[in-house]
Amino acid sequence: MPRVPADSQTSAGFDSNLLAFTRELRAEGVAAGTAELLDAAAAIGHVQWSDRAAVHGALSATLAKSPEDLRIFEVVFERFFFRKAEETALQRGEEVAGKDPGGEQAQRIDLEALKQQIATALQEGGEGSLRDMARLAVAAFGQTQGGSGVVGVDVQRIRRSLGLRSEPQPDLPPEDARAEGVPRDRLREFEREVRRELERQTIERTRSLPPARPLGDLQRGLPTGQAADLAEIHKVVAQLRRKLATSGQLLKGQRQSSAIDVRRTVRASLQTGGVPVVLHQRPKRPKRPEIFVLCDVSTSVTSASIFFLAVLHALHDSFRKMRSFVFIERISEVTELFDRERDFKKISRAITSDAGVADVSGYTDYGRVWLEFLKLIESELHPRATVIVLGDARTNGRPAREDLFGQIAARAGRTFWLNPEPKLYWNYGDSVIDSYSEYCTTFECWTAAQLGDFVDALANPRHLPPSK
């Protein structure tokens, strides 16, 4: 007989909710078994149901049993009980809370003032004010830009256009509240409020609950953070290295035909009176591509460039014939640095401090980079070479010079572009990835899994999606 909460009569409604909640957790990959469910039910019996924090605490202690699980738990808990509340509200036909975030009020909102106001609110805190700010922001941007229909994208758009970042932004005037960077957790809280507000509006508009979507990789955590995330990248990169090292063996079994080594076969046939009894075949050597990597290290990809440098670092260990370049406005070869230095931290510091790639503005100038790269390397490009570009293809209004890029691509055998932005942002704003994608194969690459896809393609050419 399993243990049930002491007052099972009244908790029947909650039990079914708990069951549904656990099912959602499982769908997201949290290993919450029956034992966990029973514990959760027992724990819930001991806390006040009306106390949201206590219920949350009791459930998280019994259902989520690792830091990763906890992260997923937070998101699912938030989503599940938000939806439950909205559902109940809809059923009762009540006005959904938070209606009219300021219809005519929004028109009066001065965008600049709003940015400042929100940044200040984020610095100082107070949950209530955050919620108000989120509503104002949603109202203002709902009018100027319209929604993309995807809540996650809208949240990020709003954050971007408010210019909110956790890193310090030295190019802003010092009295600007955003100049020092917004505290990371406050920013996350704000994003959550905005998300909630957007969902609320959708529900209000359609008078029904949208279907629950599984969590995206975006919510599971991005490789944008600090030490912990960096460690994660290194772990994946180490796996990739192993995969690359064994990829040669994999090919062996797959290729059916191979060339016969006539010389060795004839020599062996001498032992059998000139009859070639034993056939000797040419050894199959895995193709080691010769690689040129260009890596954008400008500020627009700050968070991604650490990721990219880690990738570069790993690639260097795996491919012997590889030359690396970093660029912002100019291009600079860092192959030697990578060969000399084994410590990733030292490399990234050396690159950011004295690679000499930034000129005046610190914005990427793709046209100039292509030109310099061509001049530098033109004679060495050949059809077996692979060119990989790591960058967001944001030109900052400067000429893209896709004709030059086309020349590079034409000389090289294969050309890849890894873009650290989610596909939804491509060609949005000053991103010109489309004009380049004509000449190369583009990959969306901001999680380790996506990186894995790319490495598969690189090491195993037949798995490539048809380019052009």
Add this chain to the structure above:
Amino acid sequence: MSNTPKTAEELASRLTADGYLADTQTALVAWLAIKLGKPVLVEGPAGVGKTELAKSLSRVLDRDLIRLQCYEGLDEAKALYEWNYRKQLLRIQAESADSGWDKVQDDIFGEEFLLERPLLEAITSEEPVVLLVDEIDKTDQEFEAMLLELLSDFQVSIPELGTMTSRSHPVVLLTSNNSRELTEALKRRCLYLWIDYPEAEHELAIIRLKTPDLPAAVASRLIELVAEIRGLDLKKPPSIAESIDWARALLLLGADDIDAKVFRETMSVIVKHRSDLDTVAERVGVKLDGGDAASAS
């Protein structure tokens, strides 16, 4: 048990009175552990007060603390029980003449000849205790498996004696620094508590509690700096234990502000790796005012 707190809040306030500032989640999970009689698996970075929680709990609940420090190679002879061979030998020699073999055999495998190790001691104790299994991630998986019976049913099976069930219900805390993934079976039997670096206000409160004589301005400056240092990519970021040590060091030095000089002198209290020291001096130390930092470093 009159000593059991009625609510999680009561437990929290009692812990505070004992000098341990628990956040709501910590207090709630500890309280649930007492209520549900389940072990708690406490994880988090080193030095955030996992072990301290167990100590404080034992004081608050007025129970004995039995501590098992885990390490690689720890086996059941040291953790659970062992037969007292010497005593058994003596027993056999003393009575070998006049008693039959069967009687002696029954006799020497009795409780009298059992050496209780921490785990057995915890469950056979007449009074309920707090059992702390510290750094469980340091042991081997086999040891973890051995713990399972104890954790789920609070009993230990001894082949020669039978099953020893617990006389009282201990509160069990297992701590882990997450240096290896624990098995699902173990996790399933436990409540889970993740203690992270505390938020600034909470940490300030802890510092104020531990070093009430430290000027408030210095304390808040200290918290700020520690938070900044944690943001750097260090081998071992400073945790609460280091913050408290630092606060005590500053108090001893009688510092009324943290300037570059004081920071340089006391930095080694919070940062404990050679390479980390360089990083911190480079990134944080130079930002502080107070003169000769630039020329000295």
